[in-house]
Amino acid sequence: MNKRLFNIGLLVGGLGLAGLAAAQGSAYPNAPITVVVPFAAGSGTDAVARVVMQKLSEEVGQPVLVDNRPGASAQIAAQFVVKAKPDGYTLFMTTNTSHSANPSLFKALKYDPIKDFTPIARTGELPFVLAVNNDLPVHNVQELIDYAKAHPGKLSYATPNSTSQVASETIKRIAGIDVLGIPYKSSPQSMTDLIGGQVQMYVVDLGSGMGMIKTGKVRPIGVTTAQPLKDFPGVAPIAGTVKGFDLTSWNGVFGPAGLPPEIVKRINDGLQIALADPEVQARLDQLGFQVWPSRSPQEFADYVAQQLAHWTALIKAAGIEPQ
Incomplete structure (x- = not known):
């Protein structure tokens, strides 16, 4: 009898410990979080991710690690996240490249930007600047157009991401110029070749291009934003010369499809706090990043759908054929 009671006690005790372990395991997060970035270290998105995720780590009480998986215009990283377990420990900080x-741009995309991801929060906008090699005798967009028309087929532009490609092709189409696009794997490599003259123009994100522009290694001649940027007060918006140019490069955080609502809320709340922090904003401002958080995951989801439609129209109008 005593042995039987002892065994029952062990069973009850074991169930109690198992219940406690389950309760502890349900508290999110209780392990490091990985944030996949689809561009190389040194790119604008990478720089933004490292600033924001450092603060998010403080808010959630766990390390938040940046995992760079560049290549194939963000497809490699996107496919990796799609296959990840929807438990909140693999997130995706990406841009309009992968989702808009x-x-x-691709005939056989192996993911759906709407169905295969859970939108968590938009973080903001990363302005791009049209920069040229210093040896090119142009100082504004109109001079570039005039030079390109006088030297058809002689200029080339770098394209390490879809924003650079679509912006450049849109300028080509509206202005009626003949410029060759050269694909690159990363923003830093593109900037290196712009400085060296291997390419003559590059629509570069400020996160990876600010330093080279500020030190005079390349010349900025236009910004993609509707209004001039305070960092470049003498550089006019491209739309002022190229009528109809309308391009926004957004940045946001997703999880795989099926991410539980409570986890989405936990990460969204942490990101809202991080993005409201004055020190974070100051550091992002140095990168040229404009903080513009969505108020809710649903607002971000609606925005992603709108941007997908907008970029689809942009690419069609630019005459870019899917590869």
Whole structure:
């Protein structure tokens, strides 16, 4: 009898410990979080991710690690996240490249930007600048157009991401110039070749191009934003010369499809706090990043759908054929 009671006690005790372990395991997060970035270290998105995720780590009480998986215009990283377990420990900080442009740029995209991801929060906008090699005798967009028309087929532009490609092709189409696009794997490599003269123009994100522009290694001649940037007060918006140019490069955080609502809320709340922090904003401002958080995951989801439609129209109008 005593042995039987002892065994029952062990069973009850074991169930109690198992219940406690389960309760502890349900507290999110209780392990490091990985944030996949689809561009190389040194790119604008990478720089933004490292600033924001450092603060998010403080808010959630766990390390938040940046995992760079560049290549194939963000497709490699996107496919990796799609296959990840939807438990909140694999997130995706990405841009319009993977979620707005790729569906129109590639014939056989192996992910759906809407169905295969859970939107968590938009973080903001990363302005791009049209920069040229210092040896090119142009100082504004109109001079570039005039030079390109006088030297058809002699200029080339770097394109390490869809924003650079679509912006450049849109300028080509509206202005009626003949410029060759050269694909690159990363923003830093593109900037290196712009400085060296291997390419003559490059629509570069400020996160990776600010330093080279500020030190005079390349010349900025236009910004993609509707209004001039305070960092470049003498550089006019491209739309002022190229009528109809309308391009926004957004940045946001997703999880795989099926991410539980409570985890989405936990990460969204942490990101809202991180993005409201004055020190974070100051550091992002140095990168040229404009903080512009969505108020809710649903607002971000609606925005992603709108941007997908907008970029689809942009790419079609630019005459870019899917590869």
